[in-house]
Structures are given as structure tokens and as C-alpha cells.
Amino acid sequence: MKTALLIGATGLTGTHLLNLLLTDLRFEEVIIFVRRSTGISHPKLQEHVIDFDHPETWSHLVKGDVLFSALGTTIKIAKNKDAQYKVDFTYQYEFAKAALQNEVPVYVLISVSGANAKSLFFYLRMKGELEDAIRQLSFPRIRIIEPGPIAGERPVVRPLEQLSFRVIRFLNKLGMGDQYQPIEADMLARAMRNAALRPEPGLEVFRLDEVFELAEQA
Numbered sequence: 001m002k003t004a005l006l007i008g009a010t011g012l013t014g015t016h017l018l019n020l021l022l023t024d025l026r027f028e029e030v031i032i033f034v035r036r037s038t039g040i041s042h043p044k045l046q047e048h049v050i051d052f053d054h055p056e057t058w059s060h061l062v063k064g065d066v067l068f069s070a071l072g073t074t075i076k077i078a079k080n081k082d083a084q085y086k087v088d089f090t091y092q093y094e095f096a097k098a099a100l101q102n103e104v105p106v107y108v109l110i111s112v113s114g115a116n117a118k119s120l121f122f123y124l125r126m127k128g129e130l131e132d133a134i135r136q137l138s139f140p141r142i143r144i145i146e147p148g149p150i151a152g153e154r155p156v157v158r159p160l161e162q163l164s165f166r167v168i169r170f171l172n173k174l175g176m177g178d179q180y181q182p183i184e185a186d187m188l189a190r191a192m193r194n195a196a197l198r199p200e201p202g203l204e205v206f207r208l209d210e211v212f213e214l215a216e217q218a
Contacts, residue, residue, distance in 0.1 A: 003029040005062060007095055008070030010034060013110060013150060016189035017070060024193065031064060052091045059098035066106035066196045067099040081122055089130045100137050108143040108196050109134055113208055115146060135203060143195035144205045151182040183211060191215040
């Protein structure tokens with residue numbers, strides 16, 4: 001029986017992961033860290049409403065068996081690159097450091113296909129920098145998942161995103177653009193859960209097809 005820690009519980013993938021963990025008998029407690037209350041009531045759920053900018057107020061609470069990091073935003077929501085970097089890199093890295101300090105043994109991170117600290121593209125470079133930083137932390141087990149675009153029902157409709165998914169899926173049927181193959185958020189959540197339960201020590205990175213395979217594991 002494990003205690004799961006989760007940041008990003010209100011996002012597309014995080015919402016699916018939270019529901020999955022609450023119904024999974026292998027986890028007896030789920031602790032989430034959020035900016036605003038989710039309003040969710042469940043006997044297994046403990047919610048901490050925090051200010052991510054002040055680790056000194058919450059770092060002592062990051063205690064459990066596995067930290068799931070599903071936090072992220074978009075440049076449209078964040079308004080600028082500095083604000084997006086704070087959410088996608090700084091907040092996640094600070095949580096990882098707090099978890100390590102509190103001896104959390106397992107860390108699971110959603111990254112992105114093509115993440116590379118030397119990329120010319122800001123988003124891929126930011127994700128690559130986070131991966132590199134996490135790799136330097138001495139968790140007994142680190143799981144990094146690199147999916148393609150994440151599909152699913154969002155509170156706000158994104159017409160351009162939906163159009164891009166249709167184009168990508170059409171190209172996939174033609175045997176093209178496999179590196180951009182979309183994955184449904186509920187499947188990605190299952191992959192994250194399954195990655196955390198793998199007993200292999202050290203670092204494991206799951207890319208594209210491996211993510212789909214991981215999601216299907218019992």
C-alpha cells in the first residue's frame with residue numbers, strides 16, 4: 001500500500017491520474033498540491049492548497065512513496081516564456097528536490113517527445129533542461145515519460161489543436177509522423193501509474209511506442 005503525491009492534479013492528464021489513483025487499491029492515500037481547492041471529497045484524498053512560489057511553506061509536506069509530476073501550462077495561459085518556465089521547470093524541480101530531501105523513493109515525470117536541452121525550440125529546450133536536472137537527482141527510481149501530443153476533452157476547446165490531431169492521425173495512417181502520434185490523457189495516466197510500480201532501480205525513459213505499451217501493462 002503506497003502514498004502517492006501528485007502535482008498537476010487539475011490538468012488534463014493529472015485529472016485522469018488522480019481518478020485512477022483514488023480507485024487503485026495499491027494506493028491507500030493520495031496527496032495533491034494545488035493552487036486552488038479542487039472541491040473533490042474522497043476518503044483516500046488529502047489536499048494541500050499552496051503557494052508554489054514559497055517552497056519553505058510546503059516542502060516538509062512532500063512525503064510519500066512516489067511523486068507524480070504532471071504540472072504544466074501553455075504559453076497562451078502563462079502569457080510569456082518566463083512565466084511558463086516557472087511552472088514547467090522551476091515548480092517541478094523544486095518539488096522533486098523536496099521529495100528527494102524527504103526520501104521519497106520514486107519520481108515520475110511527464111516530459112515530451114523531442115525534449116532536448118540544446119533544442120532551438122523553447123518548449124523542447126525547457127523540457128530537456130528539466131529532464132537533465134532530474135537525472136542529476138539521486139532518487140532510487142526515476143521514470144521519465146516522453147509522449148507525443150496529449151489528446152482528451154479539455155474545459156476550453158482548442159480548435160487548432162483538434163485540427164492538428166486530425167492531421168497527425170491521418171499522417172500516422174499513411175505511415176508518417178509517428179514521432180507526433182497523439183496519446184489519450186487517460187492512457188498516459190495509466191502509463192504514469194504503471195511506471196511508478198515498476199521495481200527496476202535507476203532511471204527509465206519511455207518514448208512514444210513504449211508509452212503505449214507501458215499503459216497496457218497489468
